[in-house]
Amino acid sequence: MIIQFEIALNPRKRGFHLITTEILGALPNLPRIGLLNLFIQHTSAGLTINENADPSVRIDFETIFNKLVPENDPDFIHVLEGKDDMPAHIKSSILNASITIPIENGKLALGTWQGIYLGEFRNHAGSRRLICTLYY
Amino acid sequence: MIIQFEIALNPRKRGFHLITTEILGALPNLPRIGLLNLFIQHTSAGLTINENADPSVRIDFETIFNKLVPENDPDFIHVLEGKDDMPAHIKSSILNASITIPIENGKLALGTWQGIYLGEFRNHAGSRRLICTLYY
């Protein structure tokens, strides 16, 4: 069985954001066992799983990703869409366009400290669209 | 239902390459809803989803990945297979061996600006083999 639906995430400012609650609110009743694939249809944002408790973790993520891919790199040639654009593409691929999460006992089988992150890498982005595919 | 087949990608020079057309050409008729998993059977190349329009994005990807994992790092100890070899392994894991793409309305549900990238990290590589698994 496969069920598929779209989620339009609320727009968020640049940075890393916990979206677990928003995802859970959009899911139908879950099967006992299965897998959920989330796929973001954008190339300047990404998805990952990480720490769900301390907001300072998400701030440090933004700090470190900005160091890994600095905006002012003089070697960038794709610069017409703004200083944040090319770094956003790279960060999107370092993170991921897609994550797959198991479903166990009718719930997402996230560990105690795991949440779903949106990495928003543009300075002024709108809503981000996810394709959710549930198979069981 | 699961269908599985292999694709031997055309050899490409070192760098990031858009392979969407080559993948689409190898796919059978797609179901209305499903998922496609692409898995590359190599440890010095990788797959990701990113911008499909401006070739300068792929050039900047190569530039930045070479800065993230410099070839001349004196701390590398795995050096017998060439200066490009150990960085290729690291880059392969920063990118990914495998991507999962949803199928919606009988098509890959890529966003408007999304394409499938091969990251080729060796200086002189041959054809790369992908295992494609389609489930629906």
Place this chain on the structure above:
Amino acid sequence: MIIQFEIALNPRKRGFHLITTEILGALPNLPRIGLLNLFIQHTSAGLTINENADPSVRIDFETIFNKLVPENDPDFIHVLEGKDDMPAHIKSSILNASITIPIENGKLALGTWQGIYLGEFRNHAGSRRLICTLYY
């Protein structure tokens, strides 16, 4: 068909470790065709696919990941759980919480040189729990 089970990995010291044999030993008889999803329920460790032969590759992985995300970064604000904690979260997302591997002819379809890696990013971690989901 979906089968799901948990694996408690043996505790390992900080670094990159080949866990292919441990995973294979925990798997049931595999179907002819399918996919295996491995999901680690922790935010300071990760999974990837990489070179399975030369142990020096895993040492270089540890070296480079420590350079990508240095422990002594004065800009970290999430520091209460130890100097290794925040870098561990970042490394976990650079690697991955989850990998999907095709099954072909009743075996994991890993390439000749591919193995499954655990990236253990804490100095003193215990057993790590994986959710394994096999669908075919």
